[in-house]
Amino acid sequence: MTTPFTTSESTAQKPAGLFISFEGIDGSGKSTQVRLLADHLTALGRDVIVTREPGGSAGAEEIRALVLQGDPDRWSAETEILLFTAARRDHMERTIQPALEAGKIVICDRFADSTRMYQGLSRGDLRSTVDQLHDLMIGREPDLTVLIDMDPEVGLSRALSRQGVEERFETFGSDLQKQMRAGFLALAQEFPDRFVVVDGAHDVDSVANALHSTVMPRL
Template sequence: MSLTKGLFVTFEGGEGAGKSTQMRLLADSLSARGYRVLTTREPGGSVGAEAVRHVLLSGAAEPFGVRMEAILFAAARSDHVEEVIRPALRKGIIVLCDRFMDSSRVYQGVTGNLEPAFVETLERVAVNGVVPDCTIIFDLPAAVGLERARRRAANDSPDRFEKEQLETHEKRREAFLDIAEADPERCRVVDATRPPDVIAAEVRELIEALLPRLGEPGPPNAEAAS
């Protein structure tokens, strides 16, 4: 089942918040009901963006400064939007994305101390009118999320962002909550300290409210405005 204009949902939050798990559970639920669903991620999601992903998460770009990292994130996002997300939305597909523009606002903007005007300009160019219909922010204490991330990684080394100080991660948590407060129509905050099945039920309820009934027009999205 395709929607008239597609639906773009992003999953945001700190390290270990359970975004990937919840995105998979929602995708499985929607697919079982006959919807066409595309799951993707950032950084990455397209051939060009995946090439940049390793550079960013390995820390190879870190010596060149946060401004360079922000530019690389924006370049990866632009390729992702134009090669994957926009075409899928045009086909009426539900696109679920693990991280998007709000992560750049938080990681490079707030805790990277980049000027808001610089971050906003990069965002505008990178998304090129494709803004999420709904952003779900998974909220939990930074210490809990980091412990989850470390258990998940097992013997792997922490990535570029997981290795940072707890204070930085807690500041990011607050920044995500500030984004949600400033944009309540788009953003929904979900308590990520609860069991996964309880969280999944809430996520399904949030997204089902955006899905059109059979025969009705699909929900508006950024594609229509671009």
Template sequence: MSGLRSHPRFVSLEGGEGAGKTTVLRALREALEADGSEVVSTREPGGTPLAEMIRALLLDPAHEPAAAETELLLMFAARAQHVRETIAPALARGAWVISDRFTDSSYAYQGAGRGLDVAAIAELERRYVGIEPALTLLLDLDVGQGRERTRGRDLVPDRIEAERDDFFERVRAGYLERARQAPARFRVIDATRPADVVAADAVRALLAARQAA
């Protein structure tokens, strides 16, 4: 991760479809707010009005299919805006930032999933993002179980949710490889368990990291 600045109050949540990131994010926010901390909870792609418009372009199945390279560049366009307009200002004023997905998702989805060059992703990250979380919580579960959890959640799945299982298997493997490469930053949490147990584990990991910072 050469050239990236790690910020101690920046936390990201990662994982495949159905991993329960929304429940965990809520628990993390409540744990930090309990001692009076300001918490900005956000998401990717998205997090600013312009980035949310890019999200709609990326995920709406009514649009023409995006080439893998187009998808990657749009993700980073949204991320650059997200960092400069939401994440960096929040950290500068002393707030905590918890993001539902960050750059690791590009390594997993566009890198492992789409087969794009990881070196190109790293260069985009270095040039246009420049920051990484101090803690990344990876909610890991089997692709089949994730599919079962999301079945019927949306009447029309978005463009990425509609991908085949082999795509999501590659994504999961990509995430686990990222965690293996950066063990000091990642905490892999077994997301096959009940949501309250997973959330409690995530909160413990966050509080331990905050104490150690």
């Protein structure tokens, strides 16, 4: 029988790992700040694993190509929820859980909160479906979630300027960005013990400094 990811008695005696996720609208600068935080922690002698969602394992990266490329109407919201959950399960099994059990710090660019927003909120009233599948198949939240808050128009402009192939969600436009920003801020209020919110409107170094001063005490 499939079980969610919890700390077992056999791993409880090992050094505790730490699971940090980064969230935010497209173009908020998450990936840059993930890298800078990882570099900062590595310089302090911490063992850090950087990963991303969807992706982070061989199987999950294959699913990433399915959900982030192609026509905006390629999948229904329900199908996307199943695909993202499948990718997350493989990611947890093969990357995140082993690293945490080894006492490492895992920094993940997006996790389940993005699915709660992009599929559970923006494409229908499916938040409860996302949560039910998450409880059944994952059963684990990050220890700390960093929300990089960004003006939706600025974020969308940044995202579209990348001109990459993974632009399926960017093509939903500014209305989605506005809805997602409001939704992420609501999540931060819903889970205040897990979330910290950092203003992403400043230059990269200023955001990084603010983030480090916020995150380090939580470690």
